[in-house]
Amino acid sequence: MSNGLELWRHIGWLIGFLPIFMYAEIHYRLPFFKGFLYRKQPEIIFDAPHRIESDSLPVLLMIKDANWFPVKLLSVTVKIKSPISGKILSEKSCDEIIDISQKWFVKFYNLDVHSWKDERIFIECQATVQIRNRVITVKNDNYRTASHADFSIFIDSEPLPSPKDWIWGDLHCHSSWTEDQVEFGVPAEAIEPIASSMGISFCTLVEHSYDLDDLDGTWTKRDPNLPKWKISRETIRNLNIQYPNFRIIPGEEVSTDNGIGKNVHMVVLNDDQYYPGEGDALEKSLAKASELYYGKILESVPEKALVFAAHPYADPPFFHKLGLKRGSWNYWDSHRKLGGLQFMNGIMENEYERGKREWIRQLLRGRHSYVYAGNDSHGNFNRYRQIYMPMFCLNEKPTQKFGEHRTGLKAAATEDADSLTAKLKTGQVISTNGPFANISIQNENKREFYIGENVVKPQSISVQAISSRYFGNLRQIRLYLGDLDHRQEVLYRTISSLSSFSRKTVSIPVENLPTSGYFRAEVETNQNKIALTNPIWFTQHEIT
Known part of the structure; x- marks a missing residue:
């Protein structure tokens, strides 16, 4: 690759990802510039569910990239605070002394919150770590330009509303297998403790197609043997054995050509085949149309798979259209194996209203198209902290949180991925926030x-x-x-x-x-x- 093309690819990243909806990667750098977000520290991030129906509140500590920047975790303190006065209501401190040098480190701290039923609490999390010879204390995260604000959690005495023979799931989630120059998700093993506390019985992990083919340890190099994709499937199988009352349905969010040279995203669930999609990855070149037209993929998927259009009517920001060649699904996009639309995507704004209108238009043409709900969450259990201006600043919003937009299904949580997918395909599901x-x-x-x-x-x-x-x-x-x-x-x-x-x-x-x-x-x-x-x-x- 010429130096000129390499430079334009970096510039493409800068203009293409405004904004990004997941945990923020701070270690990407240009050959000539590190950026303001860059730190010689691993990402240190706390997170917690926005609502629970349990007496125990799981608080997540995640440390990423300690393989590049090793740390020693000395102690963790979590304070429960009044959202009105800010008064500390309870405090839990743990002395740790853990040397961390792996890429992903995850640990939970469980708080007894039975005294605050039907109340909202704030929590403040602090981690004291040693990086080289320096000891620092991190409050909630170590992102520059972030608010470091306390987490807001509602302790619900009631379960999610539904009959007893229905269960709830989030049909659009990402994990740490979705990772690139500016973003990453949460390790898959961290999902169940939080989901179960929220009353969520299943989720789908739909990693980006352009991340699943990466060579281990890189963001832009492909490995035709697909070790990352294979490891993800094996890990999901093992987690489904480990947690018999929580199911992860394996999936992929494929970047695909919408037929007019624009990139759109399509979720493929419960398929044993990997589908390439590099059009909006900016890994090897500037943005281009993806390799496969969505109709060609749909002809290949087996009957056991469920396929739906992901956030189909979201209007991509100008820079996404320019830098990533992203477009929208349109009214005429149809195929007998395209099961439906996921326009409930964590935000109840224009995307939802337009999606519902287009869905009704399809129904009135006689199409049996179903609605599914998810959040496009990449962790983000309490709020999402996102790259707003690559390498310069972040933005935070209380939207696209795991489990907020939910798909309801008449099933048992102990059913396997094949059974849950088959029931989702029948359309006997509801979508709600x-x-x-x-x-x-x-x-x-x-x-x-x-x-x-x-x-x-x-x-x-x-x-x-x-x-x-x-x-x-x-x-x-x-x-x-x-x-x-x-x-x-x-x-x-x-x-x-x-x-x-x-x-x-x-x-x-x-x-x-x-x-x-x-x-x-x-x-x-x-x-x-x-x-x-x-x-x-x-x-x-x-x-x-």
């Missing part, structure tokens, strides 16, 4: 049909809504009718004045229906939290 919603339909023979199914001659529909104090009382239940005869969706029934209810089930007779269509429901709380069901399709005539 708070309450639970479900619908079922009875036909003229009193047989019950559920989300994702097809019913002939529907007679009545049952709508179920559940919330909790944390997510707010039910405000409104909305039942929508999709009329495929006229290609329009109408609000079929609204149930309001529910402010005193956290649980409601209503049965609604149906009449004057079109020849074919669908029903779906939305549930909203007085905390502006919302749940979406996938549709139940119907026809008035027997299917021959």
Whole structure:
């Protein structure tokens, strides 16, 4: 590679990653410039869940790149504080004396928080470490330009709202196998302790395709033998044995060509094949279209796999369009193996609203497209700390936190990845950032049909809504009718004045229906939290 092309590749990184949504890598440097974020220290990061339903609060300490910058961990102190007065309510100190020289170091500190049920607490974490001959104390993280603010956690006395035979998962997560010049995730073994404390029973690890083919110890060199991808799959298998009540579904977030030369991301779950996607990696060259068109990948995936469009209608920032050739999925993107859309992605803003509109347009064209929810979290259990201006400064926001946007599934947590994936493919799932919603339909023979199914001659529909104090009382239940005869969706029934209810089930007779269509429901709380069901399709005539 010529020096000129190498320089442009570095510049591409600078303009391409504004901003990045994960833990911030501070050790990337240009040949002629280190940047303000660079430090001769490993990244030292504390994190904690934003909400738990347990008496024990797991606090994570992660130290990265100590293989480059060895440290000695001398002590850790975690303080529980009042969010109002800042008064210290409890304190836990641990003397450690641990020499750390590996790339990834993870340790949990568990706090007894049963005294603060249904309350919000702040925690302040401090690590005292020795780096070479210097002793320093790190508060919450050692990032320059970061706020080092305390972590805010709600101690919930209630579980996540749902019937007992449903479980919750996060369908878009990254781990430390997603790692490059400016970003990285959390080691996979650190996920279960936090997820279980939150009431999350499964997650998917969908590492970037351009990271999974990296040569060990590098960010930009590929290894055709795919050792990183193979190790990730083996580790996930072992973790699923180690934690019988928590499941990780292996996956990949593939950078793929959307058909017009732009890079979009597609999640492939539970597939034993690796799919290359380097278009927006900026590893070997400037941005380009990815190697594979999404339709070609979909023709290759096995029936046991689930594939959906990741954050399909997010409008890439200008610099992502310019530096990474990123685009959006469009209305015409369709394939029989493309299971649906993941437009609930940790942010309830334009991406969500546009995604819901486009999903409805697809439904009205007769496509059986399902909604899935995740957060695109890379750790980020409490808030994400991101690169905003590469090499210069960070930004922090309380969004895209692990487990905040959730996929609900009627299943058991002990089921294996194949079984969970098969059930996700049926569409009998809901997406939410708070309450639970479900619908079922009875036909003229009193047989019950559920989300994702097809019913002939529907007679009545049952709508179920559940919330909790944390997510707010039910405000409104909305039942929508999709009329495929006229290609329009109408609000079929609204149930309001529910402010005193956290649980409601209503049965609604149906009449004057079109020849074919669908029903779906939305549930909203007085905390502006919302749940979406996938549709139940119907026809008035027997299917021959």
